[in-house]
Amino acid sequence: MKPSFRILKTVGKARLGQLLTAHGVIETPSFFFCATKAALKGADLQTLHRVQTPVLLANTYHLMLQPGAPRIAAAGGLQGFMGWKGPTFTDSGGYQIFSLGHGSVHEELKGKSRPQGRLKITEEGAFFYSYRDGSPWYLSAEKSIEVQQALGADCIFTLDECTPFHVSTEYTAQAMRRSHRWAQRCLDAFNDPTAQYHRSYQGLYGISQGGIYPELRQESTEFLNQTEFFGHGIGGSLGTCKTQMYEVVESALQGLCPERPIHLLGIGGIEDILYGVSQGIDTFDCVAPTRLGRHGGALIRPYYWQTALEPFHPRESINLLKACFTEDDRPIDDQCLCPTCQNHSRAYLHHLFKAKESTGGTLLVTHNMFFMNQLMKEIRQAIEQENLEVLSKKWLARLA
Ligand SMILES: [Zn+2]
Structure with a gap:
């Protein structure tokens, strides 16, 4: 066929x-x-x-x-x-x-x-x-x-x-x-x-x-x-x-x-x-989503990047090697249903990368792949429901 x-x-x-x-x-x-x-x-x-x-x-x-x-x-x-x-x-x-x-x-x-x-x-x-x-x-x-x-x-x-x-x-x-x-x-x-x-x-x-x-x-x-x-x-x-x-x-x-x-x-x-x-x-x-994961980068919804430790910054990923995650017991994204976010904290992932445990890369690649597939699913739903523009604003925090 x-x-x-x-x-x-x-x-x-x-x-x-x-x-x-x-x-x-x-x-x-x-x-x-x-x-x-x-x-x-x-x-x-x-x-x-x-x-x-x-x-x-x-x-x-x-x-x-x-x-x-x-x-x-x-x-x-x-x-x-x-x-x-x-x-x-x-x-x-x-x-x-x-x-x-x-x-x-x-x-x-x-x-x-x-x-x-x-x-x-x-x-x-x-x-x-x-x-x-x-x-x-x-x-x-x-x-x-x-x-x-x-x-x-x-x-x-x-x-x-x-x-x-x-x-x-x-x-x-x-x-x-x-x-x-x-x-x-x-x-x-x-x-x-x-x-x-x-x-x-x-x-x-x-x-x-x-x-x-x-x-x-x-x-x-x-x-x-x-x-x-x-x-x-x-x-x-x-x-x-x-x-x-x-x-x-x-x-x-x-x-x-x-x-x-x-x-x-x-x-x-x-x-x-x-x-x-x-x-x-x-x-x-x-190659970016998986390469990023192997090097400690976790994809996030740009509007979501807001922690007590860093000011709001609309970037598309966070670097879990950063010291600000040492005691951060939240998941990468508390709305994400991926196995990594369901089971592990930013602090644990930070530790794995610091300890050079290869599991850290595996867990972040899993999150980033799930994240991209979820993004595409939401995009398809938004076209179906004719509100792609609303979705784009939501993802990109272009609300100002
Ligand atoms: Zn996740």
Whole structure:
């Protein structure tokens, strides 16, 4: 069965929908946790079920290097290999390869120099060196599809070059057009029924490129609309600040085929998700909620951050390593129904991190995952009840 997408309700630009895959239904809007190397750091299968995780996104780049796509294909694809029976997505592998050569946005902003000579991009594809052992690798549009078919996720992405923020309009345009040619080649390879790992249940997402330039985003939209993709991803540089990111997302969404599901790549902040949903984004993914948890950060509703020890501050997480939590016997969030908040205090979690007990990370990852799934559930209910704006104000404390 091919995946399908149905929109149940539209309020303004926000959409309530269902993404039906061979491995289950994803209620949208939805957030995807990153099982980068076919594992969710800090959470086993049981935890994924307990926090009601609907879908996982695994990483093609890491898995093609280790343990290799043929090994995972032989084990029955990601579902068989991981023991996870729910829906999965994989990215194309492009993001990691190109950030090796271009550097990440974070590194760009910090002014770090980029490694030279580790990446060569041609019309054919990208040559790069493994971060594990320095061995040379090659990824073309066709190869990316072959690897993703072997991994066997329900939905997969076309190979695209993620251009960094610092490059010129000319380079962004040139890279975008090359990514469009790669996307067409990806689609041709994807539709080839004789391919070694061809799987009839997969859906292919084409990705919007064009960086921060509205006219390039429009050109990308025209390309995507006239090409037979199942869904669309919004990728490439989204700028360096929230305001710019929101402008870029808006121009990328303008005119994009409304019947197909739309995924915003690599974005997972609470405010950004609420904004994205209001603009018509259906799904999101980001490593932030789980990474934050492993390092002592607990997600909170921004309005909730009010303690006797610190003045009101509308941030999206608290750092439990801080000394102010040493004697704080309250749960992270007394309204949260996750196993961590039901059983443990901030003081205990603070102690675990101070004592370097790995259980601390596991407990916070559990809370953060439950928290994100709860947020998405509330968002879906709010669209259903036509009060998304009220929910956004409640979550973001924009009451002043
Ligand atoms: Zn909790």
